Amino acid sequence: MADGWIDACAADDIEEEDVLRFDHAGRTFAIYRLEGDAYFATDGLCTHEKVHLAEGFVIGTLIECPKHNGRFDVRSGEAKGAPVCINLATHPVKQEGGRIYLRIG
Numbered sequence: 001m002a003d004g005w006i007d008a009c010a011a012d013d014i015e016e017e018d019v020l021r022f023d024h025a026g027r028t029f030a031i032y033r034l035e036g037d038a039y040f041a042t043d044g045l046c047t048h049e050k051v052h053l054a055e056g057f058v059i060g061t062l063i064e065c066p067k068h069n070g071r072f073d074v075r076s077g078e079a080k081g082a083p084v085c086i087n088l089a090t091h092p093v094k095q096e097g098g099r100i101y102l103r104i105g
């Protein structure tokens, strides 16, 4: 897209308090829908051992990695619990016309 936003999915493709994997241009991302229809996006792989976070669980504002149960705050990417200590990169998200758009840096 000319303005840098990438059409990722329909807003309804993600259940509330769930996460969706989105692959684009050789990279993988995780898009989260929190309670109250708040959408966020991060890099898709855990910073511990490169596991897809979209296979984990959303707990409140956290994503729990499916492999060793490390947790990140999906809003800031902040690592929240052992064994993860490296923060996740986050990406701006907007919702428009029932679609979710990502801006990837």
Ligand code: FES
Residues within 6 Å of the ligand: 046, 047, 048, 049, 050, 051, 065, 066, 067, 068, 069, 070, 083, 084
């Ligand atoms: S791979 Fe995610 S916590 Fe270990």
